[in-house]
Amino acid sequence: MKKDTKVLHSYEMKDKLTGAASIPKYQVSTFHQENILANQEFVYSRFGNPTISSVEKAVASLENGKYGIAFSSGVAAISSVLLLLSSGDHIIMCNDIYGGTYAIVKDILEKFSIEVSFVDEEDSSAWEKEIRENTKMIYIETPSNPLLKITDIKRVCEIAKQNELISICDNTFMTPYFQNPLDLGVDVVIHSATKFLNGHSDVVAGLVVTNNRALQERIKSQQVNLGGILGVEDGWLLMRGLKTLAVRIEKSELNAKKIAKYLANHPKIPKVHHPSLKSHIGREVQLNQASGFGSVLSFELKNQEQVLQLFNAINYPLVAVSLGGVESILSYPWSMSHGGMPSSEKQNRGITKGLIRLSVGIENAQDLIQDLDQALKTI
Ligand SMILES: Cc1ncc(COP(=O)(O)O)c(C=O)c1O
The missing domain is CATH 3.40.640.10 (Type I PLP-dependent aspartate aminotransferase-like (Major domain))
Incomplete structure (x- = not known):
């Protein structure tokens, strides 16, 4: 089967x-x-x-x-x-x-x-x-x-x-x-x-x-x-x-790969984390043990000010503490999923004030990229 x-x-x-x-x-x-x-x-x-x-x-x-x-x-x-x-x-x-x-x-x-x-x-x-x-x-x-x-x-x-x-x-x-x-x-x-x-x-x-x-x-x-x-x-x-896991996850992963690539080529973004990218350290292991890369990615901006500018300008994603929904969800690990972790522990782990997490949904990839693009232009 x-x-x-x-x-x-x-x-x-x-x-x-x-x-x-x-x-x-x-x-x-x-x-x-x-x-x-x-x-x-x-x-x-x-x-x-x-x-x-x-x-x-x-x-x-x-x-x-x-x-x-x-x-x-x-x-x-x-x-x-x-x-x-x-x-x-x-x-x-x-x-x-x-x-x-x-x-x-x-x-x-x-x-x-x-x-x-x-x-x-x-x-x-x-x-x-x-x-x-x-x-x-x-x-x-x-x-x-x-x-x-x-x-x-x-x-x-x-x-x-x-x-x-x-x-x-x-x-x-x-x-x-x-x-x-x-x-x-x-x-x-x-x-x-x-x-x-x-x-x-x-x-x-x-x-x-x-x-x-x-x-x-x-x-x-x-x-x-x-x-x-x-x-x-x-x-x-x-x-x-x-029951709809297969169609949801296939579509959102396809979108995530396109968005990861777009973000990785963007001059305002120093780093993107997604196993689909050739630059991702664990990519080879991922290819051996999984049949996909998933649709959660994270990327870094220079500082918190830029993060706030992007969150203010973005239209489509829900801004929320969660991931894995049919809608794209944007979150800020520093104050949201990892808000309870002491700042020093976050810094040690690489969870910086510039880090943003995006759970990519099943919307149209081009719409999502255009939305990110216009939001990044405001920075
Ligand atoms: C990887 C991972 N494990 C566990 C949890 C906790 O799940 P729940 O919020 O359903 O208690 C989360 C929540 O974000 C998560 O991202």
Whole structure:
């Protein structure tokens, strides 16, 4: 089955009972039990719900995974996975990382005396060098947010396996359409389904997928205990959004490649970050491990004043904290996605006051380029 067919037909997308063309919304909190001593599949919606179970199966099948768990947000998924660690454990994470994941590390993991090292993700040996006696987990985000840095998933997972570490990969930017980390050796894949999987900027959701039964059980129990479940309405919307993943992501990636090229040739822009560009450091690794470059890019202006001028002049993109919608979304990592990170940490990571992130949508590429062009002329 080709991947665009897989997006629609590798899981049950119709209701078995009635033949309805979409899985119904089981808008319930609880389920009647005929026999209180017998096991039944659905008991209480915090433990499991038929609509949510369908979404979990759908995303798991797209990731070539056996088990999916849907969460109330990407961050709920990430925190449930990171809290598999115990006090005194050590985790190695990529340097360039989503601001909310960094916040979990600083506000929660460190409070529980879980040690964290951040490494240069582009250098596989840096991951290996950082392993200590108490290291239990490695955490990859590739391409990373917001600098699109690429980690060699296969190589880093080999290192993890040799050292009996659990490997986690945030696959939000690529989606299973372009990259399948489980096939490359990752133990647990995480998604902010708020982004491309849903694709319409109208749902907040998270997904975890794994092939490892023991990990599935631990993460599921973590979710039952912490309570970060996905609501039925949002699960249903996510399932609907998923059906058009292929057409959305193909079109937005095509646009992103054109825009990255245009920006890279613009005299007012010193640097553009997108793996489609020959100048991008991780490009070769990306070509080996993914079938696309994705539609999130970032670029640098000289200073914050220029950034403000561009944001004031731009017309089409939504100016917002998010990405992966059908509409283009422009954001400013310094004060938005990474606003909670101390300035010195941002500077160390290359998140400058001149950095702008663009999630390219499915509009006409020429219109988007003309809009950027007129906005850049005001600088
Ligand atoms: C790469 C990445 N992972 C995780 C998240 C968190 O997802 P959510 O906002 O759904 O909690 C985001 C949000 O922007 C993200 O960009």
